[in-house]
Amino acid sequence: MAETQGKVITCKAAVVWGPKVPLVIQEICVDPPQKMEVRVKILYSSICHTDLGCWNGTNEAERAFPRILGHEAVGIVESVGEGVKDVKEGDYVIPTFNGECGECKVCKREESNLCERYHVDPMKRVMVNDGGTRFSTTINKDGGSSQSQPIYHFLNTSTFTEYTVLDSACVVKIDPNSPLKQMSLLSCGVSTGVGAAWNIANVKEGKSTAVFGLGSVGLAVAEGARARGASRIIGVDANASKFEKGKLMGVTDFINPKDLTKPVHQMIREITGGGVDYSFECTGNVDVLREAFLSTHVVSP
Template identity: 65%
Template sequence: MEGGIYLSMQVRQMRGDSILVVESVGEGVEDLAPGDHVVPIFNGECGTCAYCHSSATNLCGTYRVDAFKSTMVSDNGTRFSVVNTSGDTVPVYHFLNTSTFAEYTVLDAACAVKINPAAPLEKMCLLSCGISTGVGAAWNTANVSKGSTVAIFGLGAVGLAVGEGARIRGASRIIGVDINPEKFAKGKEMGITDFINPKACGKPVHEVIKELTDGGVDYSFECSGNVDVLREAFVSTHDGWGLTVVLGIHPTPRMMPLHPMELFDGRRITGCTFGDFKGKSQLPLLVDQCMKGEVKINFDGFITHEMPFSEINEAFRLLEEGKSLRCVLRL
């Protein structure tokens, strides 16, 4: 490999969030070496730009997540190719800075986090996205305080990770909102204390939440990617100090259903990327804290299935049907 700061890594264990073992490094890579255990992150950290030096953001000026970018940041090229049915060699493009559904992959070094090699790979892989995003939203973005009240809209892996983070912070009441009542059993494992099924309510969800919490929750988290749900999350918080954190991916062109004057009631709303963790700077410490038992995150509770990589399409089917949280794929 010529120039650039990127890695060639052999995948030892893969999933939607993945962990890799470094196979080789390119020219200019100084903080990683063959044999290192790393967590790939979609929201990179170069460590040298103004964004990386700022404590106000976890975005990077160069390697921040960009769902529309399909090439390497270092040279706008690709590292994969395949021979098609016509016998032509065509490029295979990259995805979210990681491209981890392969036995071997190539990453920019800014998107690889070196972790303690003693940490169990099949658990730490969840820090690539799901757990770090949800737990970080509760810890870093909202800074959930002990005794506070929380509402989580959407109980997928990210929403349940928010619940886990709020539980660890000592929230007194954690309300889970989801149209799938089967999610509540798993939610209880993550500290969720109350469950609301919008389909079973005779009134808007925010009214139910206000009745349960004497005027609204301190923090709400929107994890569904639905703007109507976002509005319910916003108005379910207590006026004067309520904070809504947006985590869901919103694929439609619809705008937020909020009137500017509603912000004058003291409620606030903010977005969150990767749990506001600076990946390369902060994830290694979190891994060490988990290893020492200083932070007790229920990693096992998020792994609902394990299967060989050859059954990846079945893993996606389980995810789409809401029957799994995270499926570990093994080679």
């Protein structure tokens, strides 16, 4: 990749130009990385519901167009900017929207990882170093003239492109022999779910858990709870086809709300003798959140 280092790269990207406007596969320019930045060749990228939310423009304050979405991916470092020491050209990495500088007071505390400088921020649309973007494209104006159009970044990552530029605090080196196609899920779904069970809830061995929603995040929660030694993991989902995959992730009991004549939390309280020790809501639905909350013990024994 030495032939591209320090130069602008022309490549293809999926660009969204407005709320609910179909993404356009088009040619863009990707600038070289600046100080403490990394330019990455994207190998695989997944799609998350968060990408859909931004595309829909649900939160007007988060709107910034044109923009390159995507935050679950795996890639290889093409070049690094001044001062980058953690990764080098040729390293395989995954991007992370919740970066860590490792030096601020928040990063040095065990209670939180919301870095003061690189924490997850859906409002953020430019690079930290200079407040500019590393993406641009050429647009034609009335009269036949053309001009360069900056393209905004998304969630510290922007992975719906052949090449992207990230702050070095937002990339994590991975084993090049790992199953790369699946490693993109570590960027969000797996880390979110496993992290919820392992770091946030700190599930204890022998305890019971309920997981509402068996999508990628919910299955990762189940895997995290199993790894922590949970004795019982109850999976709740209206799509019974997810149950087989749930078994592989450690789910011991399954509840399909469509099969019940009573609220889910009542069922869980009955089969557990009062409720579970931990409950995880993985759908983003307020009504489901209420059921998840009511499914726990009032006071954990």
